[in-house]
Amino acid sequence: xxxxxxxxxxxxxxFKKVAVDQSSAxxxxxxxxxxxxxxxxxxxxxxxxxxxDVTIECEEQLVVEGKPGPINQILINLIINSIIHGxxxxxxxxxxxxxxxxxxQLYISYQDDGIGIDDSIRTRIFEPFTTTKRGSGGSxxxxxxxxxxxxxxxxxxxxxxxxxxxxxKFEITVPVTxxxx
Numbered sequence: 001x002x003x004x005x006x007x008x009x010x011x012x013x014x015f016k017k018v019a020v021d022q023s024s025a026x027x028x029x030x031x032x033x034x035x036x037x038x039x040x041x042x043x044x045x046x047x048x049x050x051x052x053d054v055t056i057e058c059e060e061q062l063v064v065e066g067k068p069g070p071i072n073q074i075l076i077n078l079i080i081n082s083i084i085h086g087x088x089x090x091x092x093x094x095x096x097x098x099x100x101x102x103x104x105q106l107y108i109s110y111q112d113d114g115i116g117i118d119d120s121i122r123t124r125i126f127e128p129f130t131t132t133k134r135g136s137g138g139s140x141x142x143x144x145x146x147x148x149x150x151x152x153x154x155x156x157x158x159x160x161x162x163x164x165x166x167x168x169k170f171e172i173t174v175p176v177t178x179x180x181x
Contacts, residue, residue, distance in 0.1 A: 029179050030068040032099045032106065033058040039075045050083050051092035058099040064106055066176035070153040071108075077142045078110050078170060086114020086168060105156075106176045111169040117162040125160070150174065 036056050040047070047054060079095065087093040098109040117125060126147035150158040156174030 032062045055096045063179040064176040070149040082112040086112045105173045108172040113167040116164045
């Protein structure tokens with residue numbers, strides 16, 4: 001009972017932090033690894049349902065000043081996109097999120113081992129309403145929102161590579177100020 005209460009308290013705390021970060025585009029100091037861990041906790045039920053493992057590579061003490069809200073939303077959208085599209089025809093999957101500080105920028109590498117992006121939509125994935133799930137719940141706004149958050153909300157850059165059957169990798173850089181490392 002105590003273990004379950006502790007897990008519930010941790011989940012509620014993560015939900016609260018994620019909710020505050022999502023609703024705010026304010027600049028503040030945050031620990032990059034803790035931010036990713038909180039996102040993973042909030043999406044744990046969806047990840048477990050699809051048997052998706054997540055690996056986080058980030059220095060424990062990487063604290064930067066930036067906008068955690070948009071970064072939070074970017075990660076949520078990428079993970080949900082992997083679950084819905086990338087792992088659709090798979091029994092399990094793996095996501096690897098690597099974060100490092102390079103040249104006054106936060107470098108985020110997001111990679112899944114899903115089915116990859118179909119050639120028919122590859123050139124349009126950041127355009128609004130581009131989806132392979134039309135009529136079954138997909139709005140086609142997830143990656144469009146990610147693109148706008150990265151480029152307009154954070155003044156950053158996003159690029160991707162995808163090979164059919166071998167997954168998709170997004171590389172994101174956003175300007176931040178290093179607080180401690």
